[in-house]
Amino acid sequence: MTNAIELIGITKRFPGVVANDRVSMSVEHGEIHAICGENGAGKSTLMKILYGMQAPDEGRMLVDGDQVHFKSPSDAIAKGIGMVHQHFMLADQLTVLENVILGDEPTRGFGRIDFAAAEAHLVEVSKKYGLDIQPHELIETLAVGERQRVEIIKILFRGAKILILDEPTAVLVPQEVEELFRNLRELKQAGSTILFIDHKLEEVLAIADTITVIRHGKTVATVKPEDVTAADLAELMVGSELPTPATTESTVTDQVAVSVKGITVLDEDERPAVNDISFDVHRGEIVGIAGVEGNGQSELIDALVGTRPLHKGSIEIKGVNVADQSVRGRREKGLAYVPEDRHAEGLLLVAPLWENAALGHQTRPPFTKGIWFDRAGARNKTEMIRKDFDVRTPNVEVAAHALSGGNQQKLIVGRELSSDPELFIAAHPTRGIDVGAQAAVWDDMRKARHAGMATVLVSADLEELIGLSDTILVMLRGKVVARLDPNDVTPRDLGSYMTGAAIQGNGQ
């Protein structure tokens, strides 16, 4: 019997990097095969090659024993391969049905779409796999879990037998992950082959039949989950133990650095996205904020930073209310900020590093002299950040886009922490960067905490949140629904609070 997928010596090069270096692996029919590796190891590139979104430079690919050369995803789809992307590929303003049938529309004369037939087929597929969905809803009205279901149905609608899922659990809470895994096992029962990409080791061990580990673009091992432990996998993935976010001793002082009192923030439709939230951050304390995406964390961050107006409430930095101040005013009072999306919010991608390092600090020395921008000062300071925060770059004249994600993040963290802030706001500070950079960022945050900095940390990585925080607040529908001590809480508990399955009496 042939394998579902056979990869032989796949190589893919990008400018300056080899993303996949002679990768070989085989996937059996009807198994759940996990591909495991840290960020930047080349997992996603490999999947894009398998799905026809990118062409390999070298190597052969066999599907069901036939050699294939995919030119576009349609070729892959034709061979029964489907993919759920990490970032959902769904158009908000189109209906579920339109999103699902796209590219495979049943038509009657003159290219008219046969919506009735399409809907019948969709309903049939969703019944068969027990995936509940409303065909005529607009995507923008759906929750994250529902959107993922639409993505999976999209694949099944095309009769795919091989499913590729690219980090499908990244946006889910533990309970939703369990639901997803149930669905995946059912699909397997029904005869599907599943390729599952992840770097969360417990999840991989829980779901996979076979695990292939990739490191620096090379396959380093193929193992069975029953033969390995999480520690073994980590060793295979990064060549050493995985860094942990855990902090050792508490550095929390009793001096309140920042006091947030009764703040309410409205969204675009003037409904409260953040509803009457209060908390204090002490010097040397990290306050972690947990919540399923879209429950007001981003709005809270925006309000703290000043990019979104407060409807009510006050924010005091060292006793001074900064609620009426601009972002610049707050920054000059000692606020520093690492944004969630470093490309969209953190960097001037086409500008040199020394201009990027100035961003947010351009009104203060060494970046400024009176009305003039101090180019020499900026360059020197950037050199310092480069050394102190281990930003790997040939020089500071390079444009920011040329750096790897991890180095970009280290530059941002460096620029913010080197200004000795009173309040440090970090949104997903280690999202999508390699373990080396991750460990460095954690280390920098711990050092700053030790030096007495107050931090507000928002993260979807629950391990990170529990490891780094001194206090955890859980947000649900704009309110703080739980205040937890990270020492006696598990990711699962956190998940219960985040989804509202568990309720804490003393919420505020």
Added chain:
Amino acid sequence: MLKKFGALPAWARYSIAAATGVLVLALVQMLEPGGLSRLTSANASGAMLRWSVPILLAGIGGLYSERAGVVNIGLEGMMVLGTWTGAYGVLVGGPWVGLLYGLVGGGIGGLIHAIATVTFGVDHIVSGVAINLLAPGAVRFLSSELFINFSGGSITQSPAVQGLGTVTAPVLAGGTVFGWKSPDLLGAIADWDVFFVSDIASFVRGLMAGVGVFTLIALAIVPATAWLVWKTRFGLRLRIAGEHPTAGESLGVNIYWQKYKGVIISGALSGLGGAFISMELTGFYREGQTQGRGFIGLAALIFGNWRPGGILIAALLFGYPFGTALRDLDGRSTHALLMVVVIALTLITALSVKRKRRFDAVLAGSLAAGFLVWYLLTETAPDWLPNTLPFATVLIVLLFAIQRLRMPKADGAPYRRGAT
């Protein structure tokens, strides 16, 4: 009340809105010293229809481009190309060839825009500006090479060209059918001179008597577009290119091709609008005769919320002042239109007060007051007003309506295949 109105079927809503419009016109023309009947005359509505066609075609053209995610401010330049190629087509092969050449001429403009923006990733606005600069030069060069060879042609002008002819709805609006002289019911009712009833009759008659075949083709493009873009495979794929191109790419849809199609159709329709100007509105090609109507089409696209029905309404609205100005040598019709602007702004003020939008209310209120003062202090409108009014209307409309509009999500965003 608004809720009940919204619950009515579309045809009823449009009819009520149109009747209200005619009522307003009938009222404001009575306010003019000595009274007027021009605003609701068959001439006015017929002229409105004709003058709105280029705007409509440019607007619908813009829809195809922007639904595919490519902003097209080159519509003006593509229309310029169409005025020339349309006229040239008539000269070499008659009106139908003119129509075809108009499509092709504009389509070439669209193709250039597509190559620059889609294949080479040039910023959409930059490319559009370049096309708007290039087009007038190109047609001037072509005129200097070709039109000067025709008698009556020059470097800025073509000889007279023939249009596609007109049709009249029998029974309702008169005319002759196979030699039989049809009755003219609407004309008769208009003749009664009963307030509002006759106004409606003459207004509707203007939309049915002597309507250009070219105009009918343009109008047919509206429902055809609605069907094509929302009910067919072509349309779904076009829309995904403007809403979420990578989603389409991930399902094997060739996004570049969708964008090419959208932008080329966009240019072709805009060129068709240009051909309409030279063939039907003026009867010859003349340099600079688009007078910014490609841009007004762009405005109609926005005002119409990127939907064909909305674009049609916007085009009629913007076309009306042009149409009335034609037979308005004394400037009194246009003067009456100032009152319409006052009424509209007053309504916006009232609505803003009701919605507790203070800033909007003050802004609309002061604009209304300004126009009212202008209206009261003058008796006739200056001749530059009809040409300016559409542009001012667009700004005023956007000033109060922009929050309700929703453009395609990835409109104007650069897209490269394989870059996620």
Added chain:
Amino acid sequence: MNGLGRRILLAMAAPTVALVFSLALSSIVLLVSGSEPLTAYADMARNGARLETIVDMLNRATPLYLSGIAAAIGFRMNLFNIGVEGQYILAGFFAAVVGAQVMLPSVLHIILILVVAMLVGAIWSGLAGWLKVARGINEVISTIMLNFIAVGGFVAWLSVELRDGPLTPNSGTKFIPESGWIPDLNGVLELFTREITGGRHLSGVLPLAIIAGVVFHIFLNRTRLGFDLRASGYNATAARAGGVDSNRMIVTAMVYGGAMAGLVGMVDVLSRHHRYDADFTPGLGFAGIAVALLGRNHAVGVAIGALFFAFMDVSSPILQITGSATREIVVIMQGIILLSAVVAYESVNRYRRREEAKATAIAIQEVA
């Protein structure tokens, strides 16, 4: 210094490719239309080398450059100020009207006219900025509309109302008294050259344009506000998170751009017609956009672009005179150069970014 040579080479590559491509395409057009391309180009070059043509060229390049800088201020901030056309015509009109109303010592008179022009341009352009910031109206749409309202509305209306004398096809506003005329630079130029003939005057606005370019460059690259402005243009969201009030930057850029646009009409008002009339040069706003794009919004690049376009404009009549080609070919050439230049810039840019990423990745590996 291999890196520097490479960078210069890359910077030159795009315009060179664009020029060669457009020459090739124009040659084909000329051949098809029965003309001899080489003869036509030779005629243009020969004529362009004459001192008088150079004076014409500088007089044409001056407003083109100011217009290009006006557009570039917006473009550097990702603001597409398509409205320079309306801004400079409106500004030129009001400057001419106000300038004719007063009697002042010469320098003050000229300064007053300049200030009025900059103010009017700034207000009209700032309006578009306000519409964007307060009401979310895209500046492309609003400036297009404002162009028509300014030129077809205000100026069409007021130039009839405020004309001097009876309404004739070339009637204009009242003449500005001589104290408001800027002296020509013929004397300065003639220090180095022979006498300028043909009644030509090198406009005294030229030094103003040069100063404007220098100020633009220093402001943008060396000042804090300039940094804020550029940051906002690179990435408005990131700039906001970095404490830059992007709304204020939008209005600032529009106001500065409008003020610069106000100067565009000054060659006509201060040194040529001394009033607003039917001969007031139109189309400079749109040409300025082309020049800005050609010069990549860089002070020196825009200058080269302006000189180049001006050269083509003033040397086209010779084609008519010698009969070697239709003079309209020049407009086509300008259009093709513009289009092929923006395409070439984009392609080279992408290539450069890829190379930079590669070089960086390799450099890091060597260190590690």
